[in-house]
Amino acid sequence: DLFPLAVIGGGIGGGAAVLRAAQNMMRTVWIRGDRATARASRVKYVYNIDNMIGIHPDIVRGKVLELLQGEEHAAARAVVENAHLHIGTQDIVDNVVERVRGEFAGTVTEIEDKAVSARREGEVFVIETGAGATVKSRALLLSTGVMDEQPSIKMRTKAGKVIDDIRWIYPYANNETFLYCVICEGHLTREASTVVFGAGETAAQIGILFHERYGIPVAILTNGERFEAAEKTRALLGGYGIRAFESRVVEILDGDGEGPRGTSLRGFRLEDGTTVPARFAMIAMGLHRVYNDLARQLGAELDARDGPDEGKRHVLVEAATSETSVPGLFAVGDMTRRRGTSPSYKQIYTAQEYAVRAVNTIDLRQRRARREKAVPRNG
Incomplete structure (x- = not known):
């Protein structure tokens, strides 16, 4: 089949695009990825959305409690009142x-596999999956995401073996004591000592922002790298009492709170013996990878401002439509950067907005083509 639209990506951007396409009754194939792509996605590591109106545990809690009136539901109300109802x-x-399958059955075809290649044959996009399936579409939307650089911690196991790996941070990243987004999660640090992982200007500016905005103690951990920042930035760090520690982290000090490992944090021990107290850590080490392989295969323009490594370059798109330099190829979400100098926020609400812009653009173009067939031009 030749689909009007193919969407590649199983995260927020891909999901928003597919839902809009289904609501437009546009027959769509959704290539969601496999287990490996899911593990490499940010969607797996944001378990609590806390910066969007309309998405908050108390909304769900309030509606459930309304249904549990009466003494016979007292025990259930107590459970709901104390439950963690995070929405990730x-x-x-x-x-x-669930909505696509239930409300729009037959409109969306799902493929739970990784798209490994993409090419154009005339005006048709041809996508190959890891299992050997071939998908063809008139329009293609990519939302394949990015992955942040993670700090490798040189920790010792209970058996005495030293393992230098990023695995040590997983319990904390999954429980929101290690943070990744200033806009999404920065407000959580407002009453707590915080460290910023990073060795450059970005990490320094985030540390300054936290101190100015929340008045909290802040330190910078370079984790073995040399700290580099502008002279004015260094002066401001000194004025605020923000210190950069260059020694490697050799131990994450778990907190004293109740719950499994990672739900609370009290600091870090460095290789030189220093202990740095912290209740939160913000990761500001840049991007490890922009998943732009398919966009590159199709010849889409990347942002050269990201540096010489093409694997870390964002895909450039038009602000009004989310279309790349390749006609009919759209991209949304964290993998993109809009043309011009305005900042591109990597947020759920911006991913949804630009996914809707893209799908509605595709819808409009396809409806215009049908109009021309319905009313042929004279002569």
Whole structure:
């Protein structure tokens, strides 16, 4: 089949595009990825969305409590009142899948596999999956995301073996004591000592922002790298009492709170013996990877301002439509950067907005083509 639209990506951007396409009754194939792509996605690591109106545990809690009136539901009310009803990105994507299957059955074809190659044959996009399936579409939307650089911690196991790996941070990243987004999660640090992982100007500016905005103690951990920042930035750090520690991190000091490992944090021990107290850590080490392989295969223009490594370059798109330099190829979400100098926020609400812009653009073009067939031009 030749689909009007193919969407590649199983995260927020892909889910938002597919839901809009389904609501437009546009026959769509959704290539969601496999287990490996899911593990490499940000969608797996944001378990609590806390910076968007309309998405908050108390909304769900309040509605459930309304249904549990009367003494016979007293025990259930107590459970609901004390439950953690966090809404994460995976919850949102799972809900899109349920809605598409339930409300728009037959409109969306799902493929749970990785798209490994893409090419154009005339005006048709041809996508190959890891299992050997071939998909063809008139329009293609990519939302394949990015992955942040993670700090490798040189920790010792209970058996005495030293393992230098990023695995040590997973319990903390999954429980929101290690943070990744200033806009999404920065406000959580407002009453707590915080460290910023990073060795450059970005990490320094985030540390300054936290101190200015929240008045909290801040330190910078370069984790073995040399700290580099502008002279004015260094002077401001000194004025605010923000210190950069260049020694490697050799131990994450778990907190004293109740709950499993990672739910609380009290600091870090460095290789030189220094202990740096912290209740939160913000990761500001840049991007490890922009998943732009398919965009590159199709010849889409990348942002050269990101440096010489093409694997870390964002895909450039038009602000009004989310279309790349390749006609009919659209990209949304964290993998993109809009042309011009305005900042591109990597947020759920911006991913959804630009996914809707893209799908509605595709819808309009396809409806215009049908109009021309319905009313042929004279002569």
